[in-house]
Structures are given as C-alpha cells and as structure tokens.
Amino acid sequence: MELHEIHAATVTVEVIDEKTGEAFRRELPIDYYETANLLRLKGEDLNGNPSELVFLSGTGMDRLKGLMGKGPNEDPCGSHRKNP
Secondary structure, eight states: OOOOOEEESOEEEEEEOTTTOOEEEEEEOOEEEEOSSEEEEEEEOTTSOEEEEEEEOHHHHHHHHHHTTOSOSSOTTSOOOOOO
C-alpha cells in the first residue's frame, strides 16, 4: 500500500536543552496532516481560539505558483503537447 498522506491527532516533540544537553519529550494535542505538498499543524492559541500553521514543500510551492499563473510555461508531465 502506497502512503499518500499522514494524519495524527497528537504529536510528540523532543528537544535537547542547549545548556544541559538533557532531552525532553512532550506529547501535544496538535492535529498533524502531511502530504507531498504541505505540512499542516492545527491546535489552539492561548485564548482557546483555533490556530494553524502551514508549511509548503518545494513541490507544493511549485504547484501553487502554477495555479496562480506564476510558474514556468511548460508541461511538467509531457502530456499536453499541441497537435500539429
């Protein structure tokens, strides 16, 4: 089975303190969603309001530019040739 997306209701964050070198792990209630195009993290801000961060991959950024008409004027898959 080929994996096309990853989704989880919690994330585990591991950090190493710069001063002591000690490692800390925390499980956080953050909705995690990832595809080849983006990584999205959803949770709540300090006031309990919905908040999210979206990080676009290089592929996702190229596709977004193409949708906005700012990408290269070429056919990336080679299937849209003009008929002679």
